[in-house]
Amino acid sequence: MSDSGTHYNPSISxxxxxxxxxxxxxxxxxxxxNSPSSNNSKLKLPGSLVxxxxxxxxxxxxxxxxxxxxxxxxxxxxxxxxxxxxVSRKQDREWIESTYSVSIRRIVSxxxxxxxxxxxxxxxxxxxxxxxxxxxxxSIKTLALDHYKIMQKGLEVLRQELRFNPIIxxxxxxxxxxxxxxxxxxEAITGNKYDNRNFRKKLGQAKYLIPLNEKQKGxxxxxxxxxxxxxxxxxxxxxxxxxxxx
Amino acid sequence: MSDSGTHYNPSISxxxxxxxxxxxxxxxxxxxxNSPSSNNSKLKLPGSLVxxxxxxxxxxxxxxxxxxxxxxxxxxxxxxxxxxxxVSRKQDREWIESTYSVSIRRIVSxxxxxxxxxxxxxxxxxxxxxxxxxxxxxSIKTLALDHYKIMQKGLEVLRQELRFNPIIxxxxxxxxxxxxxxxxxxEAITGNKYDNRNFRKKLGQAKYLIPLNEKQKGxxxxxxxxxxxxxxxxxxxxxxxxxxxx
DNA sequence: GAGGTTAACGTATAAAATACGCTATGTCTG
DNA sequence: CAGACATAGCGTATTTTATACGTTAACCTC
Numbered sequence: 001m002s003d004s005g006t007h008y009n010p011s012i013s014x015x016x017x018x019x020x021x022x023x024x025x026x027x028x029x030x031x032x033x034n035s036p037s038s039n040n041s042k043l044k045l046p047g048s049l050v051x052x053x054x055x056x057x058x059x060x061x062x063x064x065x066x067x068x069x070x071x072x073x074x075x076x077x078x079x080x081x082x083x084x085x086x087v088s089r090k091q092d093r094e095w096i097e098s099t100y101s102v103s104i105r106r107i108v109s110x111x112x113x114x115x116x117x118x119x120x121x122x123x124x125x126x127x128x129x130x131x132x133x134x135x136x137x138x139s140i141k142t143l144a145l146d147h148y149k150i151m152q153k154g155l156e157v158l159r160q161e162l163r164f165n166p167i168i169x170x171x172x173x174x175x176x177x178x179x180x181x182x183x184x185x186x187e188a189i190t191g192n193k194y195d196n197r198n199f200r201k202k203l204g205q206a207k208y209l210i211p212l213n214e215k216q217k218g219x220x221x222x223x224x225x226x227x228x229x230x231x232x233x234x235x236x237x238x239x240x241x242x243x244x245x246x
Numbered sequence: 247m248s249d250s251g252t253h254y255n256p257s258i259s260x261x262x263x264x265x266x267x268x269x270x271x272x273x274x275x276x277x278x279x280n281s282p283s284s285n286n287s288k289l290k291l292p293g294s295l296v297x298x299x300x301x302x303x304x305x306x307x308x309x310x311x312x313x314x315x316x317x318x319x320x321x322x323x324x325x326x327x328x329x330x331x332x333v334s335r336k337q338d339r340e341w342i343e344s345t346y347s348v349s350i351r352r353i354v355s356x357x358x359x360x361x362x363x364x365x366x367x368x369x370x371x372x373x374x375x376x377x378x379x380x381x382x383x384x385s386i387k388t389l390a391l392d393h394y395k396i397m398q399k400g401l402e403v404l405r406q407e408l409r410f411n412p413i414i415x416x417x418x419x420x421x422x423x424x425x426x427x428x429x430x431x432x433e434a435i436t437g438n439k440y441d442n443r444n445f446r447k448k449l450g451q452a453k454y455l456i457p458l459n460e461k462q463k464g465x466x467x468x469x470x471x472x473x474x475x476x477x478x479x480x481x482x483x484x485x486x487x488x489x490x491x492x
Numbered sequence: 493g494a495g496g497t498t499a500a501c502g503t504a505t506a507a508a509a510t511a512c513g514c515t516a517t518g519t520c521t522g
Numbered sequence: 523c524a525g526a527c528a529t530a531g532c533g534t535a536t537t538t539t540a541t542a543c544g545t546t547a548a549c550c551t552c
Contacts, residue, residue: 011258012328012354056327057328073369079323082258083304083318163487163490164409165491166492180530195512197513197531198509198512198534202509203492208492220518221517222528222530224530242438244432244436245409245411246448246451426499442500443500443502443542444543461548466497466550468550469548471499471511
C-alpha cells in the first residue's frame with residue numbers, strides 16, 4: 001500500500017495466504033520480492049504494515065483488493081505470528097524499512113487466508129503491477145521471512161475448515177463445475193483419496209448442488225453434467241451437526 | 247505485569263479467556279478492575295500490554311503464570327482483535343495509560359484461551375493478589391472494553407474444538423472423574439443434551455479412559471466408578487478422522 | 493425397608509459409511 | 523468406422539455407527 005511512512009504502525013502488519021484451484025492442483029498467490037535494491041529473488045506472501053487508524057480485518061481486505069482488484073472475497077483471520085525475532089534478519093529488516101520508510105523493531109503479523117476463484121483473477125494485471133503469480137502449493141518449499149510457516153498454518157486451517165464447511169470448496173471452484181471437480185478439490189486439500197462412486201453418492205444428498213442442462217465438451221471420455229452451487233439452499237437445508245469424536 | 251513503562255509496546259496486548267469447570271457449570275476467570283482511581287467496578291479478562299522484546303505466545307503464558315501460579319497449562323491462540331476503535335472510550339484509555347505508564351493510541355489485542363483444572367488453581371491467592379475470581383460463564387452479560395466479544399469467541403472456538411478433540415474436556419476435569427462428569431462437561435460446552443446410555447456407550451469405545459478401583463462416596467444414589475485419562479493411550483489409539491460433511 | 497436417584501448393562505432399529513460390480517457415453521486411433 | 527480407452531453414472535451388499543428406549547443395580551434418606 002502506498003502512503004506516507006509516518007502513518008504506518010511500525011509494529012503491526014497483515015499477511016494474506018491466498019488460495020486458488022485450477023481444477024487439479026491447489027494454488028497460492030505469491031509476490032516475487034525482486035527489486036532493484038535486492039539481488040536475491042525470493043517469494044513472499046502479499047501483505048503490508050498497517051495504517052495506524054485502520055481496522056486490522058478491514059485492512060487485510062484492502063491489501064487483497066489492491067492486489068487482485070477483487071472485492072468481497074472469502075477472507076478470514078488465520079493466526080497471529082508474534083515471535084520476537086521474526087524480522088531479525090538484516091536483509092528482511094532493510095527491505096521493510098526501505099519499502100515503508102519507517103524504522104522497525106519487531107513486527108507482529110496477523111495472517112489471513114483467502115479463497116479465490118482463479119478464473120476471476122486478472123493474472124496479467126497482478127503480474128504487471130505487483131509481480132504476483134499463482135504457484136502450485138506443492139511446489140513451494142521455502143518463502144521469505146516466516147512466510148512458509150504461515151502458509152503451512154493456512155493449509156492446516158483450510159483442511160480443518162473443509163470438514164464442516166463445504167462452502168469453501170465452492171469458493172475455489174468456478175461457477176460451473178462437475179462432481180469430479182468437487183472431488184478433486186477435496187482430495188487436493190485433504191490429501192486423501194475417495195472412492196468416486198461413494199463420493200458422488202454423498203454429494204447426491206446435498207440439495208444445494210443444482211444440475212445444469214450442460215455437459216463438459218471436448219473431453220476424451222463421457223462428459224460430465226455441470227452443476228452450480230445454490231447458496232440460499234445451502235443455508236436453508238444444512239442440517240445441524242450434533243456430533244463429536246471420542 | 248510490572249515493569250518500566252518504556253518497555254511496553256503501546257499498541258500490542260494479550261488477553262486470556264480462562265475456562266474452568268466445577269463438575270456442573272463452565273466457569274471463566276475474571277479480574278475485578280476496581281481500583282482507587284476508578285469508581286465503577288467492571289470485570290475484565292486477564293491480560294497485559296506486551297513487552298517489546300517478548301514472543302506473543304510466550305507472553306500470554308507469562309500473564310497466566312503470574313495470575314494463577316500455574317505453568318504448562320493448556321493455552322492456545324484464539325483470535326486477534328484489531329478494530330481501530332476498540333480502546334476509544336476515554337475511561338478505558340485512561341485506565342490503561344495509568345496502569346502501564348504509557349501513552350496509547352490504538353491497541354491490537356491477541357486473545358488466547360486456556361483450560362484449567364479448577365481444583366489446581368489457588369483461588370485465595372488469585373483473589374488476594376489480582377482480585378480475580380471464577381464466574382459462571384452463563385452469568386456474564388457484559389465485560390470491560392470488547393472483552394465480552396472476546397469471551398464469546400472463546401466459547402465458539404471451545405465448542406468447535408470439542409468436536410474433534412476430547413482432550414480439552416479432560417483439561418478441565420480433575421484427575422479422577424466419573425463418566426457423568428464427562429457428559430456434564432460436554433453438555434455444558436455444547437449446550438446439547440445427550441442420552442446418558444448412548445453417551446457412555448460411545449465413551450466405552452475410548453481406550454484412553456482407564457477405570458480406577460474407586461467409587462464415588464457420599465452420593466445419594468448408586469456411586470459411579472471413577473476414571474482417569476491416559477494421555478499416551480489417547481495419542482496411540484486415536485484413529486484418523488477421514489470424514490467431512492456435505 | 494420403602495422410595496428416590498443415578499449408574500450400568502442390554503436390545504432393537506435406523507442411518508451412514510464402505511466396498512465394489514457394472515453399464516453409459518464421449519474421444520481417440522488404426 | 524470399429525474397437526480401445528477413460529471417466530461418468532447407477533446399483534447392491536455389508537459393515538459400522540447412531541439413536542431410541544427397557545431394565546436392573548447400588549447407594550442415600552427418611
